């Protein structure tokens with residue numbers, strides 16, 4: 001199988017997304033993750049454009065090992081000098097130089113005649129060749145260039161030493177079949193094309209991702225999460241998984257460790273504060289969620305019925321079944337049993353009717369709602385406990401001490417306890433107030449929204465009587481969110497106790 005080179009430009013073109021700029025340290029962190037992901041080339045920046053860009057490239061070139069490190073340069077000496085300087089400590093440096101070749105760009109932007117453009121490109125490539133082992137050349141606005149002229153430029157720069165010819169669809173204009181024909185025409189019209197690797201660089205303005213590989217391109221320039229100028233670039237994870245899922249018609253390999261995809265996508269999203277759209281392919285929250293009853297039923301019977309790839313293959317744990325109006329009885333009952341809620345056939349049917357009423361008003365029904373539905377069905381109140389108030393005394397010399405008051409129906413339980421830290425003290429005080437024995441399995445804090453006023457979401461996972469219960473709490477105060485999450489988990493435990501049946505053998509409540 002032919003191997004496709006993955007050239008990642010998240011840190012260069014991707015960072016050009018309005019609002020996506022990263023600090024030098026953040027770039028280094030992303031670059032290190034890209035190396036773990038297994039990309040072949042990291043385009044670290046455009047060094048001449050700012051001191052910050054230069055510094056970022058330099059740091060990545062110095063510290064990141066494995067992938068080749070590329071830096072962008074216009075086809076002029078000072079840009080190339082600057083790129084070479086930025087890459088001086090790289091293991092495998094690559095200078096990526098570009099010059100526009102479309103009539104529009106040559107006439108209005110460069111104000112140069114075609115012959116001058118050819119000469120300038122050749123000079124730049126020769127110059128770069130003396131500064132770095134690998135030189136990539138891009139005819140900017142390639143897809144709006146005339147094929148005979150493009151072939152002439154490409155032939156000359158290959159002779160001058162360019163080893164990668166990257167054809168960019170700079171403005172995101174070309175259609176997939178047109179692009180294939182265009183690339184074939186370039187390959188046919190350039191006699192020495194076999195001495196270079198043909199690469200493509202696509203944007204997503206019209207929703208067209210990379211369609212060029214079948215026409216002979218062997219490098220693709222992509223970004224994580226598809227970030228980039230305007231509507232973004234072709235998306236790394238979508239391209240890689242397309243090769244993987246459709247290997248029957250796309251017999252190409254890459255060096256990507258697909259199990260690192262989800263982590264990489266989340267890391268970038270958190271770093272630049274661009275949330276991943278729920279419906280984004282591969283890494284969006286809903287990418288493996290099935291709502292239609294027919295789909296849910298199918299997935300439960302055999303996953304491949306409605307999933308063309310597994311969530312595990314991209315580093316996600318399991319597919320999430322979001323219950324909604326279209327969920328069938330089978331999906332509903334299955335989720336209940338995953339939650340440790342076991343009902344008789346008769347009760348389940350009644351609860352399902354109630355569930356449909358709620359789902360009619362509320363698009364998505366979450367697990368919390370299911371507890372309410374099920375306990376309603378059985379005539380119980382779900383929320384046994386409520387957090388009345390809590391008080392914390394803490395500091396770097398004092399022993400953290402918490403006082404809590406928990407509402408339990410008409411009763412109030414108040415207790416104080418100490419702990420290793422304020423969160424531990426709160427949890428101990430709650431345990432003591434309610435007289436429960438728990439084991440904390442997991443405690444995770446994350447910001448739901450970016451910025452200083454961020455809401456922190458805490459999720460805890462507790463073991464009680466050998467079973468696992470998860471609780472969540474949100475607040476702008478992390479301690480309050482922690483207390484809420486803990487009480488929430490205890491409420492789930494109570495809800496579980498009130499609906500549990502002796503014949504239930506399942507072990508986890510997640």
Ligand SMILES: [Zn+2]
Pocket residue numbers: 013168170201203228229
């Ligand atoms: Zn671009």
